[in-house]
Amino acid sequence: MLRLALSHVESRAVAEEVVQDAWLTVLRSLDRFERRSSLRTWVLGIVVNCARSRARTERRIVTTSSESGPVVDPVRFLPANHPRWPHHWAAEPTEWRTPEAELLVRETRSVILDAIDALPSTQREVVLLRDVEGLQSTEVCNILRITDTHQRVLLHRARSRVRNALERYFAATEAT
Amino acid sequence: MIVTDLPELPCRELVELVTDYLEDRLSPIDRARFEAHLTECEACRTYLEQFRETIRVLGRLPEESLSPEAREALLTAFRGWSRL
Numbered sequence: 001m002l003r004l005a006l007s008h009v010e011s012r013a014v015a016e017e018v019v020q021d022a023w024l025t026v027l028r029s030l031d032r033f034e035r036r037s038s039l040r041t042w043v044l045g046i047v048v049n050c051a052r053s054r055a056r057t058e059r060r061i062v063t064t065s066s067e068s069g070p071v072v073d074p075v076r077f078l079p080a081n082h083p084r085w086p087h088h089w090a091a092e093p094t095e096w097r098t099p100e101a102e103l104l105v106r107e108t109r110s111v112i113l114d115a116i117d118a119l120p121s122t123q124r125e126v127v128l129l130r131d132v133e134g135l136q137s138t139e140v141c142n143i144l145r146i147t148d149t150h151q152r153v154l155l156h157r158a159r160s161r162v163r164n165a166l167e168r169y170f171a172a173t174e175a176t
Numbered sequence: 177m178i179v180t181d182l183p184e185l186p187c188r189e190l191v192e193l194v195t196d197y198l199e200d201r202l203s204p205i206d207r208a209r210f211e212a213h214l215t216e217c218e219a220c221r222t223y224l225e226q227f228r229e230t231i232r233v234l235g236r237l238p239e240e241s242l243s244p245e246a247r248e249a250l251l252t253a254f255r256g257w258s259r260l
Contacts, residue, residue: 003237017246019242023250070188071192072188074188077186077187087188089187089217089219092219093219094222096226108233109237109238112233131231156192159194159195159234162230
């Protein structure tokens with residue numbers, strides 16, 4: 001919840017205020033909760049609304065998502081006119097020789113959090129709600145008022161960028 | 177339809193379709209092309225596995241918690257609320 005708020009505002013202090021505002025809004029409007037969604041989805045929707053309105057008043061520039069362009073750097077692939085393997089990997093991804101536990105240590109986490117931070121805000125909202133909070137796609141579409149197709153585009157771009165960040169991080173640590 | 181008759185799905189296009197594949201939103205033909213490519217391309221299998229791993233790790237990030245001050249302020253607000 002705090003992370004979701006943080007994704008819209010500059011400072012942790014402001015994000016904490018957003019969470020407080022959101023909880024108070026929840027309390028005030030609890031009798032208007034219509035059970036069309038789970039309580040959790042409804043509450044997260046309120047957090048998104050509070051965070052967005054706070055971001056508007058702080059005039060934080062809302063980064064719109066770059067939704068075109070490839071998710072993997074084109075230089076990683078062979079050219080279209082390659083005689084044998086057009087558009088196949090030129091620089092193949094190499095297996096992460098990292099035990100799963102390693103992925104959860106602090107350094108890796110901060111790589112992931114930095115990658116999430118660097119995302120355009122709409123992509124960040126979707127990946128936080130879907131993959132971090134674990135909501136279903138229909139719930140995320142309801143909260144953010146976007147279509148399922150748009151939701152998948154944003155989710156894919158966000159996940160790809162986080163994967164790219166992990167790849168760069170592991171390549172750098174293995175090189176040392 | 178025989179899978180080998182389908183136009184090949186090159187790696188560069190496959191990486192754009194991974195979420196649609198995982199969410200089961202590919203057309204049957206694209207799904208067949210996707211899977212046919214995977215059986216022959218180790219690099220794309222690695223890519224898919226890393227993508228899945230990324231999703232798993234995202235789902236296991238620890239919850240950010242409020243600072244003690246913010247928590248206290250919120251609890252105070254809650255207490256005030258219940259007295260109304």
